[in-house]
Amino acid sequence: MRVASTRGAASAPISEAIAQGLATDGGLYMPPQLAPSARAWGTNLRERALALLMPYFADDPLADHLPAIIDEAFNFDAPLRWLDERTALLELFHGPTAAFKDFGARFLAATLSRLTTGSTATVLVATSGDTGAAVASAFHGRPDFRVVILYPEGRVSPRQAHQLGAFGGNVHAFRVAGTFDDCQRMVKTALADRELVARHHLTSANSISLGRLLPQMAYYAHAAMECAHAGHAPPSVIVPTGNLGNAFACLLARERGLPIGKVMLATNANRALVALAATGRYEPAATVATLANAMDVGAPSNAERLLARFPQVRHAIDADWVDDEAIRHAIRRTWDRHHVAICPHTACGVEVLERLRARGDRGTWIVAATAHPAKFDTVVEPIIGTTVAVPEPLAELLARPAHATPLPPEPAALARALA
Ligand SMILES: *Cc1c(COP(=O)(O)O)cnc(C)c1O
Numbered sequence: 414m415r416v417a418s419t420r421g422a423a424s425a426p427i428s429e430a431i432a433q434g435l436a437t438d439g440g441l442y443m444p445p446q447l448a449p450s451a452r453a454w455g456t457n458l459r460e461r462a463l464a465l466l467m468p469y470f471a472d473d474p475l476a477d478h479l480p481a482i483i484d485e486a487f488n489f490d491a492p493l494r495w496l497d498e499r500t501a502l503l504e505l506f507h508g509p510t511a512a513f514k515d516f517g518a519r520f521l522a523a524t525l526s527r528l529t530t531g532s533t534a535t536v537l538v539a540t541s542g543d544t545g546a547a548v549a550s551a552f553h554g555r556p557d558f559r560v561v562i563l564y565p566e567g568r569v570s571p572r573q574a575h576q577l578g579a580f581g582g583n584v585h586a587f588r589v590a591g592t593f594d595d596c597q598r599m600v601k602t603a604l605a606d607r608e609l610v611a612r613h614h615l616t617s618a619n620s621i622s623l624g625r626l627l628p629q630m631a632y633y634a635h636a637a638m639e640c641a642h643a644g645h646a647p648p649s650v651i652v653p654t655g656n657l658g659n660a661f662a663c664l665l666a667r668e669r670g671l672p673i674g675k676v677m678l679a680t681n682a683n684r685a686l687v688a689l690a691a692t693g694r695y696e697p698a699a700t701v702a703t704l705a706n707a708m709d710v711g712a713p714s715n716a717e718r719l720l721a722r723f724p725q726v727r728h729a730i731d732a733d734w735v736d737d738e739a740i741r742h743a744i745r746r747t748w749d750r751h752h753v754a755i756c757p758h759t760a761c762g763v764e765v766l767e768r769l770r771a772r773g774d775r776g777t778w779i780v781a782a783t784a785h786p787a788k789f790d791t792v793v794e795p796i797i798g799t800t801v802a803v804p805e806p807l808a809e810l811l812a813r814p815a816h817a818t819p820l821p822p823e824p825a826a827l828a829r830a831l832a
Pocket residue numbers: 512513514543544620653654655656657658659660707708758759783784
């Protein structure tokens with residue numbers, strides 16, 4: 414299928430759009446709107462991923478590869494964990510770097526490695542924590558790629574930092590003496606420099622890529638169908654949101670006919686999307702640092718996709734926001750009530766649901782649990798008063814030595830580092 418840009422001046426076959434990342438007119442590629450279907454969508458996560466994604470790739474050179482790509486990307490599960498009869502966490506953190514971004518990053522890597530041109534590509538990523546590790550893990554050891562990660566020194570959790578530096582091989586981590594916005598500016602400057610792009614075959618892997626967005630539909634389809642099979646009412650979904658990639662995928666799954674009720678965004682103190690959902694007006698703001706650092710996004714790039722697809726934003730989504738104090742409360746309450754540890758991002762979603770319940774909502778709700786709490790041990794453990802067991806893949810990474818090269822927050826320094 415051809416996909417068109419949000420700005421209307423570019424279109425490309427889907428595999429080219431994935432390879433390009435940003436559309437050539439500066440917009441974001443939009444998945445075509447397909448007729449909704451009430452089919453069963455298969456019986457497990459992989460079958461559902463294939464059923465959902467195949468139509469987009471039907472006439473594409475990648476179509477024959479899609480089953481193998483999905484096997485590589487979806488090699489871990491996304492189970493529902495019921496807290497009571499009407500409330501479940503959708504655990505998206507059972508992948509190699511313990512956050513939901515593993516699904517999208519692995520799909521993108523599996524896709525790009527089947528589209529390579531023979532020369533080594535450099536995947537450039539600015540990260541506020543989780544993206545860098547997911548992308549590094551997904552491309553680690555793939556011979557046609559090297560990965561260059563920029564993260565703001567001292568502004569990611571200690572375990573996130575260790576993780577980023579622990580891959581080695583074709584993955585190079587740089588700790589930038591600056592903010593996430595500095596890192597992002599350096600990456601954008603590099604990607605806009607034609608000469609540099611050509612010399613190093615630069616490409617990006619940020620969340621505007623369709624190759625990360627599309628596969629995220631699969632676990633919402635999976636959760637909705639698991640609910641249906643268990644005799645539950647169609648669930649509404651709360652998505653802890655930063656750049657809006659994950660929640661947008663949930664909207665797409667609903668658009669395809671999956672039985673999903675409301676889609677509600679839970680943000681931290683970065684509230685541009687809450688205002689957008691309430692007023693229909695999008696006003697990006699400066700980023701505020703919070704305990705849910707992977708959601709510290711003042712200007713969510715997928716807002717452009719949301720407005721292009723759902724101009725009546727208020728009819729498509731609801732949204733609420735949560736401050737750091739309420740994040741701490743939600744972590745504590747969930748531990749006291751259910752003996753379940755949750756990460757600060759998931760806590761935003763849980764807190765938003767708590768407010769709905771307090772107003773009398775008795776519907777079936779799923780909260781996306783976007784990262785494993787052990788990744789944020791320095792926040793979570795003091796609140797719940799005990800240690801959180803570290804999942805095996807994360808423990809393996811943390812046991813390796815880590816190395817990151819210091820880098821001043823200047824585009825010229827990145828250009829030198831690339832050489
Ligand atoms: C990236 C991230 C988010 C935000 O996801 P978006 O797709 O950017 O909205 C939420 N939680 C965690 C743990 C993340 O890593």
